[in-house]
Amino acid sequence: MTAPEKQTLILSDTRPEDIARAGSILAAGGLVGIPTETVYGLAANALDAQAVLGIFAAKGRPADNPLIVHIAELSQWAPLVADLPPQALALAEAFWPGPLTVILPKSALIPDETSGGLPTVAVRFPAHSAAQAVIRAAGVPLAAPSANRSGRPSPTTFAHLREDMEGRADALLDGGDCGVGVESTVVSLAGERPRLLRPGEITVNQLREILPDLEVDPAVLRQLEAGMKAQSPGMKYQHYAPRAEVTLVDASPEEFVSYVNLKRPDATLCFTEDLAGLQAPAYCLGSRYDAEAQAHALFTALHQLDLDGAQKVLGHLPSRRGVGLAVVNRLLRAAAFRVVEPVGHRLLGLTGPTGAGKSTVGLLLERAGVPVIDCDAVSREPEVYGPETVAALQAAFGEDVASGGVLDRRLTARRAFAAPGGKETLQAITFPPILAAVRARAEELFAAGHRLVAVDAPTLFEAGLDNACARILTVTARPEVRLGRIMARDGLTEEAARQRLGAQQEEEYYVNRSDYVIENGPVQTEEDLAAALGPILEELGVTP
Ligand code: TXA
Ligand code: MG
Numbered sequence: 129m130t131a132p133e134k135q136t137l138i139l140s141d142t143r144p145e146d147i148a149r150a151g152s153i154l155a156a157g158g159l160v161g162i163p164t165e166t167v168y169g170l171a172a173n174a175l176d177a178q179a180v181l182g183i184f185a186a187k188g189r190p191a192d193n194p195l196i197v198h199i200a201e202l203s204q205w206a207p208l209v210a211d212l213p214p215q216a217l218a219l220a221e222a223f224w225p226g227p228l229t230v231i232l233p234k235s236a237l238i239p240d241e242t243s244g245g246l247p248t249v250a251v252r253f254p255a256h257s258a259a260q261a262v263i264r265a266a267g268v269p270l271a272a273p274s275a276n277r278s279g280r281p282s283p284t285t286f287a288h289l290r291e292d293m294e295g296r297a298d299a300l301l302d303g304g305d306c307g308v309g310v311e312s313t314v315v316s317l318a319g320e321r322p323r324l325l326r327p328g329e330i331t332v333n334q335l336r337e338i339l340p341d342l343e344v345d346p347a348v349l350r351q352l353e354a355g356m357k358a359q360s361p362g363m364k365y366q367h368y369a370p371r372a373e374v375t376l377v378d379a380s381p382e383e384f385v386s387y388v389n390l391k392r393p394d395a396t397l398c399f400t401e402d403l404a405g406l407q408a409p410a411y412c413l414g415s416r417y418d419a420e421a422q423a424h425a426l427f428t429a430l431h432q433l434d435l436d437g438a439q440k441v442l443g444h445l446p447s448r449r450g451v452g453l454a455v456v457n458r459l460l461r462a463a464a465f466r467v468v469e470p471v472g473h474r475l476l477g478l479t480g481p482t483g484a485g486k487s488t489v490g491l492l493l494e495r496a497g498v499p500v501i502d503c504d505a506v507s508r509e510p511e512v513y514g515p516e517t518v519a520a521l522q523a524a525f526g527e528d529v530a531s532g533g534v535l536d537r538r539l540t541a542r543r544a545f546a547a548p549g550g551k552e553t554l555q556a557i558t559f560p561p562i563l564a565a566v567r568a569r570a571e572e573l574f575a576a577g578h579r580l581v582a583v584d585a586p587t588l589f590e591a592g593l594d595n596a597c598a599r600i601l602t603v604t605a606r607p608e609v610r611l612g613r614i615m616a617r618d619g620l621t622e623e624a625a626r627q628r629l630g631a632q633q634e635e636e637y638y639v640n641r642s643d644y645v646i647e648n649g650p651v652q653t654e655e656d657l658a659a660a661l662g663p664i665l666e667e668l669g670v671t672p
Pocket of ligand 1 (some may be wrong): 274
Protein backbone atom coordinates (compact mmCIF):
# COMPACT_ATOMS: atom_id res chain seq x y z
CA MET A 129 0.00 0.00 0.00
CA THR A 130 1.68 3.27 -1.08
CA ALA A 131 0.18 6.66 -0.38
CA PRO A 132 0.23 9.31 -3.11
CA GLU A 133 2.91 11.96 -2.52
CA LYS A 134 1.33 14.96 -0.80
CA GLN A 135 2.26 18.61 -0.46
CA THR A 136 2.95 18.81 3.28
CA LEU A 137 2.45 22.08 5.11
CA ILE A 138 4.91 22.74 7.97
CA LEU A 139 3.19 24.38 10.96
CA SER A 140 4.34 25.49 14.43
CA ASP A 141 2.42 25.15 17.67
CA THR A 142 3.72 28.55 18.77
CA ARG A 143 1.47 30.27 16.18
CA PRO A 144 -2.30 30.39 16.94
CA GLU A 145 -3.08 30.68 13.22
CA ASP A 146 -1.20 27.41 12.60
CA ILE A 147 -3.29 25.63 15.24
CA ALA A 148 -6.43 26.97 13.54
CA ARG A 149 -5.09 25.82 10.16
CA ALA A 150 -4.41 22.31 11.52
CA GLY A 151 -7.96 22.26 12.89
CA SER A 152 -9.56 23.22 9.59
CA ILE A 153 -7.49 20.67 7.62
CA LEU A 154 -8.66 17.97 10.05
CA ALA A 155 -12.29 19.14 9.95
CA ALA A 156 -12.13 18.85 6.16
CA GLY A 157 -10.97 15.22 6.34
CA GLY A 158 -7.19 15.80 6.07
CA LEU A 159 -4.20 14.27 7.88
CA VAL A 160 -2.07 16.24 10.35
CA GLY A 161 0.95 15.14 12.38
CA ILE A 162 0.53 16.53 15.91
CA PRO A 163 2.68 16.61 19.05
CA THR A 164 1.48 14.92 22.25
CA GLU A 165 3.21 14.46 25.61
CA THR A 166 4.06 10.84 24.68
CA VAL A 167 4.99 10.68 20.98
CA TYR A 168 3.88 12.48 17.81
CA GLY A 169 0.54 11.26 16.41
CA LEU A 170 -0.86 11.21 12.89
CA ALA A 171 -4.36 12.63 13.31
CA ALA A 172 -7.61 12.50 11.35
CA ASN A 173 -11.30 12.97 12.18
CA ALA A 174 -12.09 9.79 14.16
CA LEU A 175 -15.74 9.84 13.08
CA ASP A 176 -14.98 10.05 9.34
CA ALA A 177 -14.21 6.63 7.83
CA GLN A 178 -12.61 8.11 4.68
CA ALA A 179 -10.31 10.37 6.67
CA VAL A 180 -9.29 7.45 8.89
CA LEU A 181 -8.46 5.29 5.88
CA GLY A 182 -5.91 7.98 4.98
CA ILE A 183 -4.05 7.24 8.23
CA PHE A 184 -3.75 3.55 7.40
CA ALA A 185 -2.45 4.38 3.92
CA ALA A 186 0.09 6.94 5.14
CA LYS A 187 1.47 4.62 7.82
CA GLY A 188 1.24 1.41 5.84
CA ARG A 189 -0.65 0.12 8.87
CA PRO A 190 -2.63 -3.17 8.75
CA ALA A 191 -6.35 -2.36 8.61
CA ASP A 192 -7.19 -4.54 11.63
CA ASN A 193 -4.96 -2.52 13.98
CA PRO A 194 -7.33 -0.08 15.72
CA LEU A 195 -6.60 3.59 16.42
CA ILE A 196 -6.71 5.63 19.61
CA VAL A 197 -9.32 8.40 19.66
CA HIS A 198 -8.15 11.65 21.27
CA ILE A 199 -10.48 14.05 23.09
CA ALA A 200 -9.93 17.43 24.77
CA GLU A 201 -13.00 17.57 27.05
CA LEU A 202 -14.29 14.82 29.30
CA SER A 203 -17.77 15.39 27.83
CA GLN A 204 -16.51 14.17 24.42
CA TRP A 205 -16.09 10.64 25.84
CA ALA A 206 -19.65 9.47 26.59
CA PRO A 207 -20.95 9.73 22.99
CA LEU A 208 -18.09 7.49 21.75
CA VAL A 209 -18.77 4.56 24.08
CA ALA A 210 -21.71 2.31 24.88
CA ASP A 211 -21.46 3.08 28.58
CA LEU A 212 -19.11 4.84 31.02
CA PRO A 213 -18.67 2.60 34.08
CA PRO A 214 -17.50 4.08 37.43
CA GLN A 215 -14.05 2.48 37.00
CA ALA A 216 -13.56 4.41 33.77
CA LEU A 217 -14.52 7.69 35.40
CA ALA A 218 -12.19 6.96 38.32
CA LEU A 219 -9.30 6.42 35.88
CA ALA A 220 -10.09 9.68 34.11
CA GLU A 221 -10.27 11.50 37.43
CA ALA A 222 -6.86 10.14 38.46
CA PHE A 223 -4.88 10.31 35.22
CA TRP A 224 -6.53 12.61 32.64
CA PRO A 225 -5.43 14.63 30.92
CA GLY A 226 -2.38 12.41 30.62
CA PRO A 227 -0.68 9.41 29.01
CA LEU A 228 -3.43 6.85 29.63
CA THR A 229 -5.71 5.21 27.04
CA VAL A 230 -8.92 3.47 28.13
CA ILE A 231 -10.72 0.83 26.03
CA LEU A 232 -14.51 0.35 26.33
CA PRO A 233 -17.28 -1.04 24.12
CA LYS A 234 -17.88 1.53 21.35
CA SER A 235 -21.00 3.43 20.32
CA ALA A 236 -22.39 3.57 16.79
CA LEU A 237 -20.56 6.88 16.24
CA ILE A 238 -17.22 5.09 15.86
CA PRO A 239 -16.73 3.71 12.36
CA ASP A 240 -15.31 0.20 11.99
CA GLU A 241 -12.30 1.73 10.22
CA THR A 242 -11.33 3.53 13.45
CA SER A 243 -11.80 0.49 15.69
CA GLY A 244 -10.11 -1.89 13.25
CA GLY A 245 -13.36 -3.87 13.09
CA LEU A 246 -13.44 -4.38 16.88
CA PRO A 247 -16.57 -3.71 18.96
CA THR A 248 -14.49 -1.51 21.29
CA VAL A 249 -12.84 1.91 21.16
CA ALA A 250 -9.64 3.23 22.77
CA VAL A 251 -9.89 6.82 24.05
CA ARG A 252 -7.26 9.16 25.44
CA PHE A 253 -7.29 12.75 26.72
CA PRO A 254 -3.73 14.00 26.09
CA ALA A 255 -2.07 16.48 28.44
CA HIS A 256 -0.19 18.34 25.68
CA SER A 257 -1.63 21.84 25.29
CA ALA A 258 -1.12 21.97 21.49
CA ALA A 259 -2.76 18.56 21.08
CA GLN A 260 -5.75 19.81 23.07
CA ALA A 261 -5.87 23.04 21.08
CA VAL A 262 -5.86 21.16 17.75
CA ILE A 263 -8.65 18.82 18.90
CA ARG A 264 -10.73 21.84 19.95
CA ALA A 265 -9.98 23.64 16.67
CA ALA A 266 -11.01 20.56 14.67
CA GLY A 267 -14.23 20.31 16.66
CA VAL A 268 -14.20 16.49 16.51
CA PRO A 269 -12.39 13.69 18.32
CA LEU A 270 -9.17 12.77 16.52
CA ALA A 271 -7.95 9.28 15.72
CA ALA A 272 -4.18 9.39 16.07
CA PRO A 273 -1.78 6.47 16.08
CA SER A 274 1.91 7.14 16.58
CA ALA A 275 3.10 8.99 13.46
CA ASN A 276 5.77 6.49 12.42
CA ARG A 277 5.61 4.35 9.33
CA SER A 278 4.33 0.95 10.43
CA GLY A 279 6.96 -1.13 12.25
CA ARG A 280 9.34 1.78 12.83
CA PRO A 281 10.17 3.47 16.14
CA SER A 282 7.62 6.10 17.19
CA PRO A 283 8.59 9.73 16.51
CA THR A 284 9.53 11.74 19.60
CA THR A 285 11.04 14.78 17.86
CA PHE A 286 9.81 16.94 14.98
CA ALA A 287 12.77 15.72 12.91
CA HIS A 288 11.58 12.10 13.34
CA LEU A 289 8.07 13.14 12.31
CA ARG A 290 9.32 14.79 9.10
CA GLU A 291 11.52 11.77 8.33
CA ASP A 292 8.52 9.42 8.34
CA MET A 293 5.57 11.62 7.31
CA GLU A 294 6.68 14.45 5.00
CA GLY A 295 4.88 13.87 1.70
CA ARG A 296 2.33 11.60 3.38
CA ALA A 297 0.37 14.03 5.60
CA ASP A 298 -1.33 17.32 4.70
CA ALA A 299 0.42 19.15 7.50
CA LEU A 300 2.93 18.55 10.29
CA LEU A 301 2.73 20.63 13.46
CA ASP A 302 6.05 21.28 15.18
CA GLY A 303 5.72 21.05 18.96
CA GLY A 304 9.34 20.35 19.86
CA ASP A 305 10.43 17.19 21.67
CA CYS A 306 7.91 14.89 23.34
CA GLY A 307 8.35 14.76 27.12
CA VAL A 308 7.45 11.19 28.01
CA GLY A 309 9.00 9.49 24.98
CA VAL A 310 6.99 6.24 24.99
CA GLU A 311 3.36 5.81 24.00
CA SER A 312 0.49 5.94 26.47
CA THR A 313 -0.40 3.18 28.91
CA VAL A 314 -3.32 1.21 27.41
CA VAL A 315 -5.91 -0.34 29.74
CA SER A 316 -8.91 -2.33 28.61
CA LEU A 317 -12.13 -2.16 30.62
CA ALA A 318 -13.98 -4.11 27.93
CA GLY A 319 -13.27 -7.58 29.33
CA GLU A 320 -14.19 -9.41 32.51
CA ARG A 321 -11.26 -7.98 34.43
CA PRO A 322 -9.36 -4.74 33.78
CA ARG A 323 -6.26 -5.53 31.77
CA LEU A 324 -3.07 -3.69 30.96
CA LEU A 325 -2.42 -4.10 27.23
CA ARG A 326 0.50 -1.72 26.82
CA PRO A 327 2.68 -0.31 29.63
CA GLY A 328 3.59 3.38 29.62
CA GLU A 329 4.36 6.22 31.99
CA ILE A 330 1.32 5.49 34.16
CA THR A 331 2.58 2.39 36.00
CA VAL A 332 0.91 -0.85 37.08
CA ASN A 333 1.18 0.19 40.74
CA GLN A 334 -0.48 3.54 40.04
CA LEU A 335 -3.28 1.82 38.12
CA ARG A 336 -3.82 -0.77 40.86
CA GLU A 337 -4.67 2.02 43.30
CA ILE A 338 -7.79 2.53 41.18
CA LEU A 339 -8.12 -1.00 39.71
CA PRO A 340 -6.89 -3.45 42.40
CA ASP A 341 -7.70 -6.45 40.19
CA LEU A 342 -5.81 -5.20 37.12
CA GLU A 343 -4.10 -8.01 35.21
CA VAL A 344 -1.10 -7.58 32.94
CA ASP A 345 -1.57 -9.06 29.48
CA PRO A 346 1.03 -11.80 28.83
CA ALA A 347 1.93 -10.14 25.52
CA VAL A 348 3.48 -7.22 27.43
CA LEU A 349 6.64 -9.22 28.04
CA ARG A 350 6.33 -12.26 25.83
CA GLN A 351 6.13 -12.95 22.16
CA LEU A 352 2.70 -14.18 21.15
CA GLU A 353 2.84 -17.82 20.21
CA ALA A 354 1.45 -18.80 16.86
CA GLY A 355 -2.33 -19.12 17.08
CA MET A 356 -2.62 -16.99 20.23
CA LYS A 357 -5.06 -14.14 19.78
CA ALA A 358 -3.71 -10.66 20.47
CA GLN A 359 -5.85 -8.69 22.94
CA SER A 360 -4.39 -5.59 21.43
CA PRO A 361 -3.75 -6.08 17.73
CA GLY A 362 -0.75 -3.74 17.92
CA MET A 363 1.03 -6.40 20.01
CA LYS A 364 1.16 -8.91 17.21
CA TYR A 365 3.03 -6.81 14.68
CA GLN A 366 6.75 -6.31 14.71
CA HIS A 367 7.30 -2.99 16.32
CA TYR A 368 9.72 -0.23 17.14
CA ALA A 369 12.34 -1.96 15.05
CA PRO A 370 15.42 -0.08 13.97
CA ARG A 371 17.19 -1.47 10.93
CA ALA A 372 19.98 -2.82 13.12
CA GLU A 373 19.80 -6.28 14.65
CA VAL A 374 19.39 -5.64 18.37
CA THR A 375 20.11 -8.27 21.04
CA LEU A 376 19.36 -7.59 24.70
CA VAL A 377 21.79 -8.64 27.41
CA ASP A 378 20.41 -9.67 30.81
CA ALA A 379 23.38 -8.97 33.10
CA SER A 380 24.90 -6.69 35.71
CA PRO A 381 26.74 -3.57 34.45
CA GLU A 382 30.12 -5.30 34.99
CA GLU A 383 29.00 -8.42 33.13
CA PHE A 384 27.46 -6.32 30.35
CA VAL A 385 30.72 -4.44 29.80
CA SER A 386 32.75 -7.69 29.66
CA TYR A 387 30.34 -9.20 27.17
CA VAL A 388 30.31 -6.12 24.93
CA ASN A 389 34.11 -5.93 24.96
CA LEU A 390 34.26 -9.56 23.94
CA LYS A 391 31.62 -9.32 21.17
CA ARG A 392 32.55 -5.85 19.83
CA PRO A 393 29.13 -4.86 18.40
CA ASP A 394 28.75 -1.75 16.19
CA ALA A 395 26.97 -0.03 19.04
CA THR A 396 25.43 -0.50 22.48
CA LEU A 397 22.22 0.76 24.06
CA CYS A 398 23.41 1.14 27.62
CA PHE A 399 23.24 2.94 30.96
CA THR A 400 25.56 5.49 32.58
CA GLU A 401 26.70 2.74 34.96
CA ASP A 402 28.03 0.77 31.95
CA LEU A 403 30.14 3.54 30.43
CA ALA A 404 33.39 2.99 32.34
CA GLY A 405 35.53 0.58 30.35
CA LEU A 406 33.00 0.03 27.55
CA GLN A 407 34.81 -0.53 24.25
CA ALA A 408 32.00 0.12 21.76
CA PRO A 409 30.04 3.21 20.66
CA ALA A 410 27.50 3.93 23.39
CA TYR A 411 23.93 5.22 22.97
CA CYS A 412 23.33 5.93 26.63
CA LEU A 413 19.72 5.94 27.84
CA GLY A 414 20.57 7.45 31.23
CA SER A 415 21.03 5.83 34.61
CA ARG A 416 20.13 2.21 35.11
CA TYR A 417 17.98 3.49 37.98
CA ASP A 418 16.11 6.21 36.04
CA ALA A 419 13.35 4.61 33.96
CA GLU A 420 11.78 7.98 33.06
CA ALA A 421 15.07 9.08 31.49
CA GLN A 422 15.31 5.76 29.62
CA ALA A 423 11.76 6.12 28.29
CA HIS A 424 12.50 9.65 27.15
CA ALA A 425 15.73 8.67 25.39
CA LEU A 426 14.74 5.31 23.89
CA PHE A 427 13.18 6.15 20.51
CA THR A 428 15.69 8.93 19.84
CA ALA A 429 18.46 6.38 20.38
CA LEU A 430 16.79 3.84 18.07
CA HIS A 431 16.46 6.52 15.37
CA GLN A 432 20.06 7.56 15.82
CA LEU A 433 21.27 3.96 15.47
CA ASP A 434 19.64 3.89 12.05
CA LEU A 435 21.08 7.23 11.01
CA ASP A 436 24.53 6.04 12.03
CA GLY A 437 24.09 2.79 10.11
CA ALA A 438 24.69 0.38 13.01
CA GLN A 439 24.17 -3.27 12.02
CA LYS A 440 24.78 -5.26 15.21
CA VAL A 441 23.69 -3.72 18.49
CA LEU A 442 23.86 -5.04 22.06
CA GLY A 443 21.37 -3.46 24.46
CA HIS A 444 21.42 -3.71 28.25
CA LEU A 445 18.09 -5.10 29.49
CA PRO A 446 16.56 -2.56 31.90
CA SER A 447 14.70 -3.15 35.14
CA ARG A 448 10.96 -3.77 34.77
CA ARG A 449 10.01 -1.81 37.83
CA GLY A 450 7.62 1.14 37.39
CA VAL A 451 8.02 2.92 34.05
CA GLY A 452 10.80 0.40 33.32
CA LEU A 453 8.12 -2.07 32.23
CA ALA A 454 7.32 0.23 29.29
CA VAL A 455 11.00 0.49 28.35
CA VAL A 456 11.47 -3.29 28.51
CA ASN A 457 8.26 -3.83 26.50
CA ARG A 458 9.50 -1.56 23.66
CA LEU A 459 13.07 -2.86 23.74
CA LEU A 460 11.96 -6.50 23.57
CA ARG A 461 10.07 -5.69 20.38
CA ALA A 462 12.94 -3.65 18.93
CA ALA A 463 15.08 -6.75 19.57
CA ALA A 464 12.49 -9.19 18.18
CA PHE A 465 12.65 -10.83 21.67
CA ARG A 466 16.33 -11.81 21.37
CA VAL A 467 17.70 -11.88 24.96
CA VAL A 468 20.98 -13.47 26.06
CA GLU A 469 22.23 -14.22 29.58
CA PRO A 470 25.98 -14.25 29.02
CA VAL A 471 27.10 -15.55 32.43
CA GLY A 472 24.36 -18.06 33.25
CA HIS A 473 24.12 -16.98 36.88
CA ARG A 474 23.06 -13.90 38.82
CA LEU A 475 24.18 -11.96 41.84
CA LEU A 476 21.18 -10.50 43.65
CA GLY A 477 21.84 -7.42 45.77
CA LEU A 478 19.84 -7.45 49.00
CA THR A 479 19.72 -4.07 50.68
CA GLY A 480 17.59 -1.55 52.54
CA PRO A 481 17.66 0.60 55.64
CA THR A 482 18.36 -0.96 59.02
CA GLY A 483 15.40 -2.47 60.86
CA ALA A 484 13.30 -3.10 57.74
CA GLY A 485 13.51 -6.89 57.85
CA LYS A 486 16.38 -7.53 55.45
CA SER A 487 17.85 -10.36 57.53
CA THR A 488 14.53 -12.18 57.63
CA VAL A 489 14.32 -11.98 53.85
CA GLY A 490 17.91 -13.28 53.78
CA LEU A 491 16.85 -16.30 55.86
CA LEU A 492 13.92 -16.95 53.54
CA LEU A 493 16.26 -16.81 50.55
CA GLU A 494 18.59 -19.33 52.22
CA ARG A 495 15.61 -21.54 52.91
CA ALA A 496 14.68 -21.39 49.20
CA GLY A 497 18.18 -22.63 48.37
CA VAL A 498 19.72 -19.25 47.53
CA PRO A 499 23.01 -18.73 49.41
CA VAL A 500 23.34 -15.29 51.02
CA ILE A 501 26.71 -13.62 51.52
CA ASP A 502 26.49 -11.32 54.54
CA CYS A 503 28.78 -8.34 53.91
CA ASP A 504 28.77 -7.26 57.55
CA ALA A 505 29.93 -10.74 58.58
CA VAL A 506 32.61 -10.72 55.89
CA SER A 507 33.83 -7.33 57.15
CA ARG A 508 34.26 -8.78 60.65
CA GLU A 509 36.36 -11.74 59.56
CA PRO A 510 39.86 -11.42 61.04
CA GLU A 511 41.71 -12.10 57.78
CA VAL A 512 39.72 -9.70 55.58
CA TYR A 513 42.09 -6.74 56.09
CA GLY A 514 45.64 -7.42 54.93
CA PRO A 515 48.69 -5.54 56.30
CA GLU A 516 48.31 -2.74 53.72
CA THR A 517 44.75 -2.02 54.79
CA VAL A 518 45.73 -2.02 58.47
CA ALA A 519 48.59 0.38 57.72
CA ALA A 520 46.24 2.70 55.80
CA LEU A 521 43.80 2.72 58.72
CA GLN A 522 46.63 3.56 61.13
CA ALA A 523 47.74 6.42 58.89
CA ALA A 524 44.19 7.78 58.79
CA PHE A 525 43.02 7.24 62.35
CA GLY A 526 46.14 6.94 64.53
CA GLU A 527 48.95 4.45 65.01
CA ASP A 528 47.25 3.01 68.09
CA VAL A 529 44.20 1.67 66.20
CA ALA A 530 46.31 -1.44 65.60
CA SER A 531 49.08 -3.15 67.48
CA GLY A 532 51.18 -6.03 66.27
CA GLY A 533 49.19 -5.97 63.00
CA VAL A 534 45.90 -6.62 64.86
CA LEU A 535 43.22 -3.99 64.30
CA ASP A 536 41.08 -2.64 67.14
CA ARG A 537 37.87 -2.31 65.18
CA ARG A 538 35.89 -0.52 67.85
CA LEU A 539 38.54 2.13 68.29
CA THR A 540 38.90 2.55 64.53
CA ALA A 541 35.16 3.01 64.11
CA ARG A 542 34.98 5.45 67.03
CA ARG A 543 37.79 7.59 65.60
CA ALA A 544 36.30 7.46 62.09
CA PHE A 545 32.82 8.50 63.17
CA ALA A 546 34.16 11.30 65.37
CA ALA A 547 36.18 12.99 62.61
CA PRO A 548 34.58 15.05 59.84
CA GLY A 549 34.66 12.99 56.64
CA GLY A 550 36.02 10.08 58.68
CA LYS A 551 33.24 7.70 57.70
CA GLU A 552 33.98 8.25 54.01
CA THR A 553 37.72 7.73 54.59
CA LEU A 554 37.00 4.54 56.52
CA GLN A 555 34.81 3.24 53.69
CA ALA A 556 37.33 4.17 50.98
CA ILE A 557 39.95 2.09 52.80
CA THR A 558 37.81 -0.88 53.86
CA PHE A 559 35.39 -1.35 50.96
CA PRO A 560 37.93 -2.67 48.41
CA PRO A 561 39.18 -5.60 50.55
CA ILE A 562 35.62 -6.45 51.67
CA LEU A 563 34.40 -6.39 48.08
CA ALA A 564 37.30 -8.58 46.96
CA ALA A 565 36.36 -11.13 49.63
CA VAL A 566 32.65 -10.97 48.70
CA ARG A 567 33.41 -11.42 45.01
CA ALA A 568 35.68 -14.40 45.75
CA ARG A 569 32.90 -15.97 47.86
CA ALA A 570 30.36 -15.42 45.11
CA GLU A 571 32.66 -16.97 42.49
CA GLU A 572 33.06 -20.05 44.70
CA LEU A 573 29.30 -20.41 45.03
CA PHE A 574 28.74 -19.99 41.28
CA ALA A 575 31.50 -22.52 40.60
CA ALA A 576 29.69 -24.91 42.96
CA GLY A 577 26.68 -24.71 40.66
CA HIS A 578 24.45 -22.04 42.25
CA ARG A 579 22.64 -20.00 39.63
CA LEU A 580 21.47 -17.32 42.03
CA VAL A 581 23.53 -15.93 44.92
CA ALA A 582 22.41 -13.05 47.11
CA VAL A 583 24.64 -10.50 48.75
CA ASP A 584 23.25 -8.77 51.84
CA ALA A 585 24.82 -5.31 51.92
CA PRO A 586 23.40 -2.28 53.72
CA THR A 587 25.86 -0.08 51.79
CA LEU A 588 25.49 -1.90 48.46
CA PHE A 589 25.41 1.35 46.44
CA GLU A 590 28.01 3.30 48.42
CA ALA A 591 30.41 0.39 47.96
CA GLY A 592 29.74 0.17 44.21
CA LEU A 593 28.73 -3.46 44.66
CA ASP A 594 25.48 -2.71 42.79
CA ASN A 595 27.48 -2.79 39.54
CA ALA A 596 28.14 -6.48 40.14
CA CYS A 597 24.44 -7.22 40.73
CA ALA A 598 22.13 -8.20 37.89
CA ARG A 599 19.13 -7.53 40.13
CA ILE A 600 18.59 -5.59 43.34
CA LEU A 601 16.01 -6.30 46.02
CA THR A 602 15.25 -3.69 48.67
CA VAL A 603 13.43 -4.47 51.88
CA THR A 604 11.92 -1.37 53.33
CA ALA A 605 9.53 -0.28 56.05
CA ARG A 606 8.26 3.07 57.24
CA PRO A 607 10.62 4.91 59.66
CA GLU A 608 8.35 4.42 62.76
CA VAL A 609 8.29 0.70 62.09
CA ARG A 610 12.06 0.50 61.73
CA LEU A 611 12.59 2.62 64.84
CA GLY A 612 10.58 0.24 67.00
CA ARG A 613 12.34 -2.74 65.53
CA ILE A 614 15.90 -1.59 66.08
CA MET A 615 15.10 -0.44 69.63
CA ALA A 616 13.79 -3.91 70.43
CA ARG A 617 16.50 -5.76 68.50
CA ASP A 618 19.58 -3.84 69.65
CA GLY A 619 18.30 -2.69 73.04
CA LEU A 620 18.70 0.99 72.09
CA THR A 621 17.03 4.04 73.58
CA GLU A 622 14.74 5.91 71.24
CA GLU A 623 17.30 8.69 70.92
CA ALA A 624 20.10 6.29 69.98
CA ALA A 625 17.84 4.50 67.53
CA ARG A 626 16.83 7.78 65.92
CA GLN A 627 20.47 8.73 65.61
CA ARG A 628 21.22 5.42 63.88
CA LEU A 629 18.36 5.98 61.42
CA GLY A 630 19.44 9.55 60.82
CA ALA A 631 22.90 8.40 59.76
CA GLN A 632 21.36 6.31 56.97
CA GLN A 633 20.02 7.07 53.54
CA GLU A 634 16.34 7.82 53.09
CA GLU A 635 14.06 5.00 52.08
CA GLU A 636 13.65 6.36 48.53
CA TYR A 637 17.39 6.16 48.01
CA TYR A 638 17.12 2.36 48.14
CA VAL A 639 13.70 2.06 46.50
CA ASN A 640 14.68 4.16 43.48
CA ARG A 641 17.65 1.90 42.82
CA SER A 642 15.90 -1.45 43.00
CA ASP A 643 14.32 -3.99 40.68
CA TYR A 644 12.15 -5.39 43.45
CA VAL A 645 10.85 -3.81 46.62
CA ILE A 646 9.37 -5.61 49.59
CA GLU A 647 7.51 -3.14 51.76
CA ASN A 648 7.36 -4.51 55.26
CA GLY A 649 4.39 -3.59 57.43
CA PRO A 650 4.32 -2.86 61.17
CA VAL A 651 3.40 -6.45 61.99
CA GLN A 652 6.05 -8.48 60.28
CA THR A 653 5.16 -12.10 59.81
CA GLU A 654 7.39 -14.51 58.00
CA GLU A 655 4.40 -15.62 55.94
CA ASP A 656 3.87 -12.09 54.65
CA LEU A 657 7.50 -11.79 53.65
CA ALA A 658 7.49 -15.23 52.04
CA ALA A 659 4.38 -14.30 50.07
CA ALA A 660 6.07 -11.11 48.84
CA LEU A 661 9.26 -12.98 47.97
CA GLY A 662 7.51 -15.77 46.03
CA PRO A 663 6.86 -13.94 42.73
CA ILE A 664 10.34 -12.39 42.84
CA LEU A 665 11.98 -15.79 43.14
CA GLU A 666 9.74 -17.12 40.41
CA GLU A 667 10.85 -14.34 38.09
CA LEU A 668 14.46 -15.13 38.99
CA GLY A 669 13.91 -18.75 38.03
CA VAL A 670 14.09 -20.19 41.57
CA THR A 671 11.52 -22.88 42.27
CA PRO A 672 11.42 -23.74 45.96
O1 TXA B 1 0.66 7.75 23.31
C1 TXA B 1 -0.09 7.28 22.47
O2 TXA B 1 -1.01 6.48 22.76
C2 TXA B 1 0.12 7.67 21.00
C3 TXA B 1 -0.16 9.16 20.89
C4 TXA B 1 -0.13 9.65 19.48
O3 TXA B 1 -1.41 9.43 21.50
N1 TXA B 1 -0.67 6.89 20.14
C5 TXA B 1 -0.39 5.57 19.88
O4 TXA B 1 -1.25 4.95 19.01
O5 TXA B 1 0.55 4.99 20.37
P1 TXA B 1 -0.90 3.57 18.26
O6 TXA B 1 -1.98 3.40 17.28
O7 TXA B 1 0.47 3.59 17.75
O8 TXA B 1 -1.06 2.49 19.34
C6 TXA B 1 -2.35 2.13 19.78
C7 TXA B 1 -2.32 0.79 20.44
C8 TXA B 1 -2.11 -0.32 19.42
O9 TXA B 1 -1.30 -1.31 20.00
C9 TXA B 1 -3.54 -0.81 19.18
O10 TXA B 1 -3.57 -2.13 18.74
C10 TXA B 1 -4.16 -0.63 20.55
O11 TXA B 1 -3.58 0.55 21.06
N2 TXA B 1 -5.61 -0.44 20.46
C11 TXA B 1 -6.28 0.61 19.96
N3 TXA B 1 -7.60 0.38 20.03
C12 TXA B 1 -7.79 -0.83 20.59
C13 TXA B 1 -8.91 -1.62 20.93
N4 TXA B 1 -10.14 -1.22 20.67
N5 TXA B 1 -8.71 -2.83 21.50
C14 TXA B 1 -7.44 -3.25 21.75
N6 TXA B 1 -6.33 -2.54 21.46
C15 TXA B 1 -6.50 -1.35 20.88
MG1 MG C 1 2.32 2.89 17.23
